[in-house]
Amino acid sequence: MTFNKxxxxxxxxxxxxxxxxxxxxxxxxxxxxxxxxxxxxxxxDTIKTKKADTNKVVEPKKSxxxxxxxxxxxxxxNLNKVxxxxxxxxxxxxxxxxxxxxxxxxxxxxxxxSINAKTINEVTSTNSNVKxxxxxxxxxxxxxxxxxxxxLKRTKSVKKALxxxxxxxxxxxxxxxxxxxxxxxxxxxxxxxKNRRVDHKILP
Amino acid sequence: xxxxxxxxxxxxxxxxxxxELDIIRKNTIIxxxxxxxxxxxxxKKLAKxxxxxxxxxxxxxxxxxxxxxxxxxxxxxxxxxxxxxAFNHIDLVLNLEIEKSSANAxxxxxxxxxxxxxxxxxxxxxxxxxxxxxPFLSHKIAIVINDYLKAPTIKWMDRFxxxxxxxxxxxxxxxxxxxxxxxxxxVVSGGLNIFPKWANKEQTSFYYTTYDKxxxxxxxxxxxxxxxxxxxxxxxxxxxxxxxxxGKKLVVTMAPHDQPDIYIYNTKTKLKTKITSYKxxxxxxxxxxxxxxxIFVSDRLGNPNIFAKKINENGVERLVYHxxxxxxxxxYDDYIVYSSRETLNEFGNNTFNLYLxxxxxxxxxxxxxxxxxxxxxxxxxxxxxxxxxxxxxxxxLGIIRLNYNKSFLFTLRSGKLQxxxx
Numbered sequence: 001m002t003f004n005k006x007x008x009x010x011x012x013x014x015x016x017x018x019x020x021x022x023x024x025x026x027x028x029x030x031x032x033x034x035x036x037x038x039x040x041x042x043x044x045d046t047i048k049t050k051k052a053d054t055n056k057v058v059e060p061k062k063s064x065x066x067x068x069x070x071x072x073x074x075x076x077x078n079l080n081k082v083x084x085x086x087x088x089x090x091x092x093x094x095x096x097x098x099x100x101x102x103x104x105x106x107x108x109x110x111x112x113x114s115i116n117a118k119t120i121n122e123v124t125s126t127n128s129n130v131k132x133x134x135x136x137x138x139x140x141x142x143x144x145x146x147x148x149x150x151x152l153k154r155t156k157s158v159k160k161a162l163x164x165x166x167x168x169x170x171x172x173x174x175x176x177x178x179x180x181x182x183x184x185x186x187x188x189x190x191x192x193x194k195n196r197r198v199d200h201k202i203l204p
Numbered sequence: 205x206x207x208x209x210x211x212x213x214x215x216x217x218x219x220x221x222x223x224e225l226d227i228i229r230k231n232t233i234i235x236x237x238x239x240x241x242x243x244x245x246x247x248k249k250l251a252k253x254x255x256x257x258x259x260x261x262x263x264x265x266x267x268x269x270x271x272x273x274x275x276x277x278x279x280x281x282x283x284x285x286x287x288x289x290a291f292n293h294i295d296l297v298l299n300l301e302i303e304k305s306s307a308n309a310x311x312x313x314x315x316x317x318x319x320x321x322x323x324x325x326x327x328x329x330x331x332x333x334x335x336x337x338x339p340f341l342s343h344k345i346a347i348v349i350n351d352y353l354k355a356p357t358i359k360w361m362d363r364f365x366x367x368x369x370x371x372x373x374x375x376x377x378x379x380x381x382x383x384x385x386x387x388x389x390x391v392v393s394g395g396l397n398i399f400p401k402w403a404n405k406e407q408t409s410f411y412y413t414t415y416d417k418x419x420x421x422x423x424x425x426x427x428x429x430x431x432x433x434x435x436x437x438x439x440x441x442x443x444x445x446x447x448x449x450x451g452k453k454l455v456v457t458m459a460p461h462d463q464p465d466i467y468i469y470n471t472k473t474k475l476k477t478k479i480t481s482y483k484x485x486x487x488x489x490x491x492x493x494x495x496x497x498x499i500f501v502s503d504r505l506g507n508p509n510i511f512a513k514k515i516n517e518n519g520v521e522r523l524v525y526h527x528x529x530x531x532x533x534x535x536y537d538d539y540i541v542y543s544s545r546e547t548l549n550e551f552g553n554n555t556f557n558l559y560l561x562x563x564x565x566x567x568x569x570x571x572x573x574x575x576x577x578x579x580x581x582x583x584x585x586x587x588x589x590x591x592x593x594x595x596x597x598x599x600x601l602g603i604i605r606l607n608y609n610k611s612f613l614f615t616l617r618s619g620k621l622q623x624x625x626x
Contacts, residue, residue, distance in 0.1 A: 142545075144398070146487055146531045148457075149487045152464050153464070155462070180370055180376065181374050
């Protein structure tokens, strides 16, 4: 009995020790940068901008995944998808991807666009106020101002393709994030390909 | 005889190549300078930091050789023993002494001694309220010494550099810094705020693009009061890429109808003039020829390239015939520096390099050799180029001293450089 108590105490002590040592180290780069950023100067003040983008997608605790959604996920496993919540239901739209320095939709992407348009039409039939926000993105190659314009051209192509599928132009807003919004950072062809895309968000 | 002629032909051609590549080269003997901290210096730690940056400034200027000095001096008032061997290869000694160092006052004395003349030739005192602005003190001292020797001006060293850096996806900061990135002050944070651009020569305010409003918006902010004003908003994107010499007009890339085009915006009349109407991509406009013409990047020939257009005329002129993908340019008088994609395989290492050309000749000079080199900006005097280099997941601020065939890199310790101006 005494031996078991001692063994149990030892195990507990070791466990506590491991948890204590497992804490994250502060990001060294961030810590070093704190030294370089000057304290408040009498002449130059740091200001905060107004609050950042508030169009956050709130994921429901219990998601209701429709058959159509499962089908989209299955059919395009390698493409990026963005989910929005509309009336408590999760709606997933597949991102449109592009070749290097291109803003025209390929045949495969036109097929993806058709499926997206169908999904959007289903949503808008029961929610007349929703808008679709198209966010254009680029890989890290090229200068950033050019990339913001390229991202915008990509959204314009997708907008036109959606209009061709019967979506009203008034429902669609476009914005370009250039290379500021990568979904991966590896220096690989596969990652760069993932970043060259237009994401769709449904705004209530 | 034939062999002599062949040799002569080869020699002449080699000389011709050298003459073409050396667009500007000065052949002058430059002095050896050493920076010395006397023993009585208060706050030696700060003095060493100032010394380190001063030596960098002298090197970057290209007007000095920096030497080490092994000579003990008690104070700035003490005379040198000029016969000491320590001065054998030294022409100038800059004594740097901090005389007072407290929470709200730092007093620095500098004394320039001409070893060849064996006398002190310059003495100056400086004060600053906070030690963290010491980089600008170093630059000021370097400029004064440089001016005393009547070397070409390096006044640009004292100017602020403003840049945006990505910190996370859709997040960035705008920072004001010195050119070595030693001093940094965040002036805009929170959200996505990019493409900062000085609004005037005095650097009292700047423009930037924010994504924190309903539509992308161009903001003007006062550097010292932080007061902001919304100048323009546009669907899609809005970027200020240049400001006229008098500060009254902006070259802006906007997309009010989802189509990126270049506009001139008059800050007094608030009127916009559309400059381009091509259905593809037109971005990155810069004023040239006394603000009567704009150069810009367009993909109207299939790939991004550099074009020019007179503001009140039709007709677009192609400026660069080298390279297949030229996506950014800066100009000074007849010179253009642009960023060109080099490899056929867009995923190669040697991807974007800077080139210098003249609009009045066929000369072309490559300025960088590796990495992704972008966002070139001429200095106000046209003698230096500021640019961004990204390589191996690190960002650098680069300075090219055109007359001296030298370039320098300063590392950004965190984040990724998005855009820069000076």
